[in-house]
Amino acid sequence: MGVIGIDLGGTKIAAGVFSGGELRSRITVPTPEAGGQAVIEAMAKAAQTAMQEAGESAKAIGLGTPGPLDYTQGVIKFAPNIAGFTNFPIRDLLEKATGLKVYLENDANAAALAEHVLGAAKEASSSLFVTVSTGVGGGFVLDNRVLHGAHGQGAEVGHITVLPGGPLCGCGLDGCLEALATGPAMERMALAVYKTEVTTRELFARFEAKDPRAARIVLQAAHYAGIGLASLVKAFDPEVIVLGGGVALNAGPAYLEEVQRSYQRYMEGWIAPPIYMAKLGSEAGLLGAALTAGLEVGEV
Amino acid sequence: MGVIGIDLGGTKIAAGVFSGGELRSRITVPTPEAGGQAVIEAMAKAAQTAMQEAGESAKAIGLGTPGPLDYTQGVIKFAPNIAGFTNFPIRDLLEKATGLKVYLENDANAAALAEHVLGAAKEASSSLFVTVSTGVGGGFVLDNRVLHGAHGQGAEVGHITVLPGGPLCGCGLDGCLEALATGPAMERMALAVYKTEVTTRELFARFEAKDPRAARIVLQAAHYAGIGLASLVKAFDPEVIVLGGGVALNAGPAYLEEVQRSYQRYMEGWIAPPIYMAKLGSEAGLLGAALTAGLEVGEV
Numbered sequence: 001m002g003v004i005g006i007d008l009g010g011t012k013i014a015a016g017v018f019s020g021g022e023l024r025s026r027i028t029v030p031t032p033e034a035g036g037q038a039v040i041e042a043m044a045k046a047a048q049t050a051m052q053e054a055g056e057s058a059k060a061i062g063l064g065t066p067g068p069l070d071y072t073q074g075v076i077k078f079a080p081n082i083a084g085f086t087n088f089p090i091r092d093l094l095e096k097a098t099g100l101k102v103y104l105e106n107d108a109n110a111a112a113l114a115e116h117v118l119g120a121a122k123e124a125s126s127s128l129f130v131t132v133s134t135g136v137g138g139g140f141v142l143d144n145r146v147l148h149g150a151h152g153q154g155a156e157v158g159h160i161t162v163l164p165g166g167p168l169c170g171c172g173l174d175g176c177l178e179a180l181a182t183g184p185a186m187e188r189m190a191l192a193v194y195k196t197e198v199t200t201r202e203l204f205a206r207f208e209a210k211d212p213r214a215a216r217i218v219l220q221a222a223h224y225a226g227i228g229l230a231s232l233v234k235a236f237d238p239e240v241i242v243l244g245g246g247v248a249l250n251a252g253p254a255y256l257e258e259v260q261r262s263y264q265r266y267m268e269g270w271i272a273p274p275i276y277m278a279k280l281g282s283e284a285g286l287l288g289a290a291l292t293a294g295l296e297v298g299e300v
Numbered sequence: 301m302g303v304i305g306i307d308l309g310g311t312k313i314a315a316g317v318f319s320g321g322e323l324r325s326r327i328t329v330p331t332p333e334a335g336g337q338a339v340i341e342a343m344a345k346a347a348q349t350a351m352q353e354a355g356e357s358a359k360a361i362g363l364g365t366p367g368p369l370d371y372t373q374g375v376i377k378f379a380p381n382i383a384g385f386t387n388f389p390i391r392d393l394l395e396k397a398t399g400l401k402v403y404l405e406n407d408a409n410a411a412a413l414a415e416h417v418l419g420a421a422k423e424a425s426s427s428l429f430v431t432v433s434t435g436v437g438g439g440f441v442l443d444n445r446v447l448h449g450a451h452g453q454g455a456e457v458g459h460i461t462v463l464p465g466g467p468l469c470g471c472g473l474d475g476c477l478e479a480l481a482t483g484p485a486m487e488r489m490a491l492a493v494y495k496t497e498v499t500t501r502e503l504f505a506r507f508e509a510k511d512p513r514a515a516r517i518v519l520q521a522a523h524y525a526g527i528g529l530a531s532l533v534k535a536f537d538p539e540v541i542v543l544g545g546g547v548a549l550n551a552g553p554a555y556l557e558e559v560q561r562s563y564q565r566y567m568e569g570w571i572a573p574p575i576y577m578a579k580l581g582s583e584a585g586l587l588g589a590a591l592t593a594g595l596e597v598g599e600v
């Protein structure tokens with residue numbers, strides 16, 4: 001008997017049975033556009049299918065979800081990409097629909113937990129996961145426990161202020177790490193410089209081809225990413241950093257070298273934990289969801 | 301039977317017996333200038349005197365010390381204000397000198413623990429302590445456990461980068477919170493502005509008297525202090541912040557209002573934990589040292 005992991009996203013729901021240290025099944029269904037209770041029913045059905053495919057039942061469900069959570073109440077405060085998900089009591093509703101105990105985790109935290117237990121940080125007692133893609137997310141794990149924070153906003157690593165007075169962030173504040181180091185951040189800079197839209201992928205290609213303007217944009221993003229990582233290390237002092245997300249993983253060596261250079265520069269005189277690249281890719285969310293339940297019920 | 305707390309500083313050693321939730325004795329002796337083993341002997345003697353004054357023996361010693369620590373080995377890596385304290389195996393030496401088990405804690409962490417258990421954060425399950433004086437130090441406590449970090453440099457809150465390219469810090473990096481928000485930081489600004497030395501105390505007096513140059517200096521320091529606190533909250537998400545240290549406690553309401561204003565501005569759209577002023581004053585170090593042992597041996 002294993003546990004079920006469910007990774008709930010704005011467009012799809014992934015579910016799988018986890019036992020004996022690995023996923024025994026993996027299924028994916030679309031997230032119902034109706035939102036609300038329809039999403040609960042789709043998740044319950046996906047859990048059922050995942051058990052059938054694995055030929056195994058489950059003790060509990062671990063659910064990774066977007067949005068800030070109230071962990072005590074089992075409530076999603078809001079999730080902009082799913083209808084009807086404001087102050088939504090997702091835990092109790094899914095428990096009612098499945099008859100199984102449900103453990104909630106924020107999706108970035110779930111990925112952090114997966115990399116900590118099974119991925120790049122598996123030898124470490126503490127790790128800081130930072131994902132750089134369209135946003136900057138992450139999670140801090142110490143002794144297999146995710147730091148939720150007192151208000152469910154622990155390790156909101158994308159929103160530390162890296163440059164006061166810098167570019168505005170989607171959160172409304174100025175100079176957040178997320179406003180400086182992500183794909184959209186680079187695309188905004190590219191629009192200013194090239195006067196036309198340039199995708200992140202194209203920017204990286206121009207950077208590798210030694211276009212000085214692309215280099216300036218990419219290196220600036222990497223520079224602030226390194227500064228942000230160094231500040232986060234001075235807060236958490238993790239044994240290792242795990243870096244993931246589309247920008248970090250697809251950017252190529254020159255970008256990563258600049259992140260390292262900037263990070264090392266802002267760790268001078270300090271012990272700098274190594275930066276490892278995330279290992280679990282898109283499966284981190286599903287694995288982390290399963291681990292969230294697995295660690296609670298002794299199935300890891 | 302209680303525990304002994306020892307607060308080791310560069311100029312004095314405070315020791316006391318803690319039992320039944322309070323200090324039963326408090327003694328202070330000078331820190332021997334010879335450093336090294338002389339400091340061990342002075343601490344052992346102070347512990348003895350503290351037990352005599354309290355009329356009570358002790359199960360263990362909690363020792364609060366300056367400098368970065370190797371908690372596993374019980375070693376002070378370095379303490380610039382005490383001779384012979386480089387890679388100094390202080391725990392084993394003090395255990396040998398006293399026959400008691402010794403638990404080590406960094407002094408800022410000890411103060412954080414004291415405010416968490418007995419002081420301003422005593423109702424909270426997690427708290428971030430930040431002390432602003434000649435430096436910026438602090439500690440993060442969750443469920444009565446201090447975050448040491450994997451390399452003994454957890455919650456080095458003074459050295460998050462608040463302004464890349466900003467003033468150089470004592471640690472050698474640019475734009476650390478400590479380089480922007482402390483007494484010495486303000487005094488450096490004052491020297492640039494007034495072309496003569498002005499103490500922090502005098503600056504605060506001029507600020508209260510509405511001198512616009514003093515206002516600019518003090519408000520800028522408070523501004524960066526608020527930004528730093530907001531970034532730290534996005535990392536740790538503590539239930540409460542406890543603010544201590546000479547600058548924070550003696551600055552007066554106008555400074556604190558500006559810290560609040562800046563902090564609230566950089567928490568807009570987020571849940572902002574309240575900022576409480578530290579309650580235990582100069583006794584926090586001694587109490588925290590005692591609690592470090594007390595929590596281990598069940599004497600709190």
